[in-house]
Amino acid sequence: MDKILIIEDERRIARFLELELRHQGYEVMIAYDGKTGLEMALEEDVALVILDLMLPGMDGMEVCRQVRKSGSKLPIIMLTAKDDVMDKVRGLDIGADDYMTKPFAIEELFARMRVALKRTHEKEEVSELTTGKLHMDLLSRTVRYGETEITLTKKEYELLEYLMLHKNVAITRQELIHQVWKYEYLGDTNVVDVYIRYLRHKIDDQFEVPVIHTIRGVGYMIKDE
Ligand code: CA
Secondary structure, eight states, rough: OOEEEESSSSSHHHHHHHHHHHHTTOOEEEEEEEHHHHHHHHHHHSSSSEEEOOSSSSSSHHHHHHHHTTTTOOOOEEEEESOOHHHHHHHHTTTTTTEEESOOOOOHHHHHHHHHHHHHHHHOOOEEEEEEEEEETTTTTEEEEEEEEEEOHHHHHHHHHHHTTTTSSSHHHHHIIIIIIIGOOSOOOOHHHHHHHHHHHHHHOOOOSOOOETTTEEEEEEEEE
16 A cells, blocks of 8 residues: 655645545555655655645755655656646656646646556566567566576666666657657667667667567557567
């Protein structure tokens, strides 16, 4: 059962959220101020934080910043009292995963929580990826084909990992640029083709079964044999 931490100084709202979340089957903890909330977020085994922006003492922005500073990737959904675009932008900039403007429909909060929780569970569970004889160990960051270890550069590894995570799905060059190169590369998408060639040279050319397929007019895909 996922434990949800609510950091909200308005007791009426905190109580309402607590009852609704318990009803959904979540375990709930409440902090009524930012400092206590931050301590609980860092110490307790919390799955997600619902964080109000306006809090006595340390405000929600600061709580969020401190959580991220600690290296935690704990999902955070921010509650903003008014429809303040600046607050939302700042909130997302400092690492909140999502935000809700009060008053909000509880069903919408549940939906966003499910998305955020699913994202973390997926990340937690995957520690190895396999297709045919190709095997990636995400913890040691090693790649093998059968018994043979394949040495990849950092980018080659990240590209292969992304394609393996989305096995049997055609991925566009744009998506690969966005997801693998992020902000490091703003030029055209030829770099993807170059790295696909490196991967093919190291994997497909060495072994009998091609792993990386070109999807004409789209991009690339790793298919199960
Ligand atoms: Ca408040």
